[in-house]
Amino acid sequence: MAGLGVTLPELNLPRVVFGGRKIRFLKDIPIGSKLQRLSRLLSVSPKVGRSGKFAVTSIQHEIFIAGDMEPAILELHDYVMREAATPPVAGAPPPVPPESVSMPEPSHRKIVVPDEMLLFRVSAVMFNPHRIHYDLPYASKVEAYPSLVVNGSVTSLLLLEFFRSEAAVEPTSIVLRNAGLAYCGRPLRLNAIKGEKEWRVWADDENGNIFVEGSMGIPA
Numbered sequence: 662m663a664g665l666g667v668t669l670p671e672l673n674l675p676r677v678v679f680g681g682r683k684i685r686f687l688k689d690i691p692i693g694s695k696l697q698r699l700s701r702l703l704s705v706s707p708k709v710g711r712s713g714k715f716a717v718t719s720i721q722h723e724i725f726i727a728g729d730m731e732p733a734i735l736e737l738h739d740y741v742m743r744e745a746a747t748p749p750v751a752g753a754p755p756p757v758p759p760e761s762v763s764m765p766e767p768s769h770r771k772i773v774v775p776d777e778m779l780l781f782r783v784s785a786v787m788f789n790p791h792r793i794h795y796d797l798p799y800a801s802k803v804e805a806y807p808s809l810v811v812n813g814s815v816t817s818l819l820l821l822e823f824f825r826s827e828a829a830v831e832p833t834s835i836v837l838r839n840a841g842l843a844y845c846g847r848p849l850r851l852n853a854i855k856g857e858k859e860w861r862v863w864a865d866d867e868n869g870n871i872f873v874e875g876s877m878g879i880p881a
Contacts, residue, residue: 666700672716672742676804677791679813680717680739681838688733695727716742746805764863767852769827773819774848775811783815809845816843816864816873823851824862824877834878843872
């Protein structure tokens with residue numbers, strides 16, 4: 662799978678969605694430093710759910726400053742590998758939206774609308790070839806999505822920049838879990854609640870459907 666940094670076994674599960682990430686910032690990286698990334702496949706867990714067969718894949722990345730023995734950044738990424746989609750049938754009713762989750766009232770909120778240009782630019786910058794983020798005919802006719810899918814990394818980056826703006830500090834850790842799929846052109850609410858050791862953050866829509874949720878650690 663391109664971009665994951667490791668070789669996966671053949672699973673016959675062609676669809677990939679990002680499941681979540683945990684990031685720890687262990688030391689500062691000076692500008693101009695030469696870096697090395699060490700990636701390893703931690704686990705592949707085949708499962709069966711309501712939508713059919715899938716597998717959860719966990720990959721660890723360690724980012725080193727050249728010459729250092731200890732990593733500067735430690736990342737854990739989870740991916741969900743899914744079966745091929747069944748093309749939508751003409752005249753069929755739209756899929757039932759996910760149930761909304763009751764969340765507390767945020768102390769900070771911002772509304773953004775991811776558009777096609779944003780999704781295309783992020784895919785280009787991140788060398789992400791997954792066509793569900795920039796090729797609408799493919800996303801709708803082959804993978805059966807109602808629109809372009811907002812890359813989970815886009816929502817995570819929007820939450821990160823929202824946190825940095827509101828908290829006025831850099832996070833010491835990031836823990837985010839993808840809970841649903843957001844779609845291009847639809848309003849996305851960025852929410853946060855300030856805590857003593859971390860901020861709780863999540864992205865949802867006006868109906869309370871959550872797309873990404875987690876926390877940002879703050880300096881002691």
